[in-house]
Amino acid sequence: MLIxxxxxxxxxxxxxxxxxxxxxxxxxxxxQLEATDMWGQTPLVWAAEExxxxxxxxxxxxxxQLExxxxxxxxxxxxxxxxxxxxxxxxxxxxxxSPWVKTKQMVLAxxxxxxxxxIPYPDIDASLDELVVYYTSFSFTTKEVLGFLLNIHHxxxxxxxxxxxxxxxxxxxxxxxxxx
Numbered sequence: 530m531l532i533x534x535x536x537x538x539x540x541x542x543x544x545x546x547x548x549x550x551x552x553x554x555x556x557x558x559x560x561q562l563e564a565t566d567m568w569g570q571t572p573l574v575w576a577a578e579e580x581x582x583x584x585x586x587x588x589x590x591x592x593x594q595l596e597x598x599x600x601x602x603x604x605x606x607x608x609x610x611x612x613x614x615x616x617x618x619x620x621x622x623x624x625x626x627s628p629w630v631k632t633k634q635m636v637l638a639x640x641x642x643x644x645x646x647x648i649p650y651p652d653i654d655a656s657l658d659e660l661v662v663y664y665t666s667f668s669f670t671t672k673e674v675l676g677f678l679l680n681i682h683h684x685x686x687x688x689x690x691x692x693x694x695x696x697x698x699x700x701x702x703x704x705x706x707x708x709x
Contacts, residue, residue, distance in 0.1 A: 536566040544572035544588065547581035552588070562593045569599035570608075577605035577621065580614035585621070595626050602633035 540560040543551040552572070556562065563571055573593040576584040585605070589595065598604055606626040609617040622628060 535568075538564050538566075538572070540564065540572045541566060541570070541575050544581065544584050545575035545579055547576070547579060547584055549581075549583050549587060552576075552584050556587075556591055562588060562591065563597065565599070568601075571597055571599075571605075573597070573605045574599060574603070574608050577614065577617050578608035578612050580609070580612065580617050582616045582620060585609075585617050589624060595621065595624060596630075598632075604630060606630070607632055 538560065540552065540555045540562075541564070543555060560572075562573070565571055571593065573585060573588045573595075574597075576588060595606075596604055603611075604626060606618065606621045606628065607630075609621060610628075
């Protein structure tokens, strides 16, 4: 196996660059999916960090482990989230990566994503009502809010139920402000 600067392999460089054809060639010719560089990062982590969804998908479907951590305890999900790679972040969560896994510095992947995307993070123990109010205070569409609730908080609501809850919360806030 050829090792380059910082312990990177050709597969890592191809994954980082999003070069799916090169990644495919290297994997089919025996490149190690779980090889790590000097930071403990795998080709999957490099592809996730750079937002290369096709490469991430290929690597995972060919055996890359989702929950492998680097020297800081970060997974591919942490790296995708930290750099605001929304498509990769969503896909990794859909594949079973938990947004609640903490790094060695006790940082959640969800918090990294919120920071990278300039989205303030709600209280971890927030109620459903509080989450709806929280997310609807930003300029997200109803479908985006439902996606956040489902993917990040594992709460599934129908769009109709969400709109009813949102309408109730807005009406409740109007009454509360009128009382003050």
